[in-house]
Each structure stands twice: as C-alpha cells, then as structure tokens.
Amino acid sequence: MKLHLGCGSKYIDGWYHVDALPLPHVDHVGPVEDLHFIPDASVELIYASHVLEHFGRRTYLQALREWRRVLQPGGVLRLAVPDFGAVAHLYVEGKLPRGIEDVRGLVSGGQRDSYDFHGMIFDEASLSAALREAGFRATRRWDWRKTEHSHIDDYSQAYLPHLDKENGVLVSLSIEGVA
Numbered sequence: 001m002k003l004h005l006g007c008g009s010k011y012i013d014g015w016y017h018v019d020a021l022p023l024p025h026v027d028h029v030g031p032v033e034d035l036h037f038i039p040d041a042s043v044e045l046i047y048a049s050h051v052l053e054h055f056g057r058r059t060y061l062q063a064l065r066e067w068r069r070v071l072q073p074g075g076v077l078r079l080a081v082p083d084f085g086a087v088a089h090l091y092v093e094g095k096l097p098r099g100i101e102d103v104r105g106l107v108s109g110g111q112r113d114s115y116d117f118h119g120m121i122f123d124e125a126s127l128s129a130a131l132r133e134a135g136f137r138a139t140r141r142w143d144w145r146k147t148e149h150s151h152i153d154d155y156s157q158a159y160l161p162h163l164d165k166e167n168g169v170l171v172s173l174s175i176e177g178v179a
Contacts, residue, residue, distance in 0.1 A: 001043045005032040005067070006051030012149050015047070020115050033063035038070040046071065049080040050155035050172070052127075054109065056119035064134035064177075071179035077131070078142060080156035082106040083173035085123040090160055090169060102160055106171060127175050136177030144174060 004010070007017040011025040018035070019026045028037060032051060046067050055063050067077050087103045096102040109118040122130075128139040144156045159168035 001038075002045045003035075003038070003043055003047070003070075005046060005048040006054070010049075010152050010154050012047070012152060021113075033059070033066055035066055035070050040069055041072045041075075043070045043075055044072060045076050045078065047078045047149065050082065050158075052079055053081045053118045053120045053122065054115065060120050061130060061134055064130060064136075068135045068177070068179055073179060075179040077136065077177040077179070078147070078174075079127070079131075079176070080144075080154075080172045080174045081122045081127060082118070082155075082158070083123065083171050084121040086169055086171045086173070087160075090171070095169075096160060102162075103171075106158070122173060124173060124175065127173060131175065131177035134177070136179060138178040140176050140178070142174045142176050144172075 002015045004012050004015045004017045007019050007026065008021070009023060011017065017026045018028045018030065018032050020029065020031055022029045032048070033055070052060055052063065071077060087106050090096050091100065091103055107118065107121065110116045131139050144150055156172050156174055157165065158170070158172040159165050160171050161168050
C-alpha cells in the first residue's frame with residue numbers, strides 16, 4: 001500500500017489518498033495525523049508534500065509517530081516541506097524580486113482555507129532530527145525528478161523565482177525517513 005497524505009487536488013494513480021477535504025479522488029476524508037483505519041506496519045510508502053509544516057510545534061512529532069506506526073520495516077516516509085534555510089538565504093541576500101512577498105506563503109501558508117496555515121518551519125538538520133526522534137532509523141534526501149510521481153507538479157517542485165525549474169532555487173526540502 002502507498003499513501004498520499006494531504007493530497008489536496010493531486011491524484012497519483014494506484015495510491016490511497018487521504019485528505020481533510022472531501023475531493024472526488026480522496027479515498028479517506030479525515031485528518032492525516034489519524035490513520036486508525038490503517039493497520040500497523042502495513043504501508044510501503046507514504047508521500048506527504050507540504051503537509052508536515054501545517055502542524056504546530058507541539059503536534060508535528062505526534063503526526064510523524066503515527067505515520068511511522070503504519071510503515072512496514074524498511075518502509076519510507078517521503079516528505080517535502082518548505083526549506084526555511086533556502087528561503088531565508090534568498091531573502092537575506094536580496095535575491096527575491098518581490099522581497100518578503102515571495103516567501104510569505106512558504107513561511108505562513110497560503111491561508112486559502114482553515115487547513116492552509118503553517119505552524120512549523122524546518123531545515124535539513126531539524127527535520128532529520130525530528131524523524132529520528134519519531135522512530136525512523138535513517139534519513140536521506142530525495143529528488144522529485146527521480147520519483148514515480150515526478151509528473152505531479154506539486155510543492156515538492158517549488159522554485160523561486162516561481163516555476164523557474166531551470167535557473168531558480170528549489171525552496172522545497174525533500175527528506176525521506178526509513179522505518
């Protein structure tokens with residue numbers, strides 16, 4: 001089984017989709033941090049693109065532990081979150097055409113609905129440490145171009161300037177946790 005958590009409008013053929021919003025392709029409508037309907041150690045791969053940052057400072061570890069619970073030994077949690085280090089560097093260097101407006105959504109969320117607010121920021125060190133604390137035995141970076149879902153243009157492919165995948169800076173941090 002492969003889970004796509006917080007899928008929003010993005011559909012990956014052959015995956016089980018979980019989202020809080022009742023979209024037509026969503027297999028289970030509900031909070032992504034509550035996977036009570038999934039047995040322990042039964043999932044091969046979980047993909048959560050720009051989902052973890054929506055949890056607060058005191059709740060994101062609980063979500064990671066729940067996701068770890070459902071992964072089989074050797075299973076993978078594939079995360080993408082806004083890369084605070086990359087965003088901060090671009091901002092401080094003055095390399096953003098619209099200044100703070102170019103990073104506002106990455107830091108605060110799009111705020112289009114009640115679920116679209118950010119409660120956490122991450123860099124590679126903090127996210128890797130959180131994954132280890134939640135019970136993952138290893139962490140590693142991953143490249144969106146080398147996944148079976150690379151054709152899904154989601155926030156794992158977020159660049160600044162916006163959509164400039166050739167010359168821009170990737171502002172999405174992509175880390176996998178191995179169960």
